[in-house]
Amino acid sequence: MAIKVYLEEVLKARGMTSKELSALVGITEANLSILRSGKAKGIRFSTINKICYYLNCDVGDILKFDGILDMEDTEDHE
Amino acid sequence: MAIKVYLEEVLKARGMTSKELSALVGITEANLSILRSGKAKGIRFSTINKICYYLNCDVGDILKFDGILDMEDTEDHE
DNA sequence: TCCCGAATTATCGTAAAACAATAATTTTGT
């Protein structure tokens, strides 16, 4: 995916576990895991908001564009 | 909202109109307007991907956390 | 090498909302 999720590295930098963050944010560990592993297809601003708040970081620290236009979702593929 | 959308300024910096971007991204002008004005509650990564690609910018240029924990969506409010 | 807690993965269900399509109204630049 062209938009990459860097939750893992920010968590590590903060010395926080997924479990702790999920508790703070109020999201299940399962869903945080999906987000963390890049399997989520989108996200609510309210969720990014809480994540950034509790990790004390900015959106750009967690989500980054790798320069590639992903066409996985353009009808005609596969 | 604690997650702010800076589409307007990036567009301006690129000298591009909303109409042009909506055509490139493949989203309606109406929906881009909602996003641009901060009325959207979330976004798909596929959409951010295209926006970043066509505006040649990173996620952090468009979405920023203003440091405030927004509670507008926490059951008990209002 | 057991344990145990953390993390991942998988299912199923629900509610939210992204986005399309369309059209009307408003704003803005010239």
Added chain:
DNA sequence: ACAAAATTATTGTTTTACGATAATTCGGGA
């Protein structure tokens, strides 16, 4: 004043975020 751009409004469809739950796997001690 005019035309293009942008906003706003409506309605409908479909995606999917996220909850709840549970089973499986991974990882670091003791």
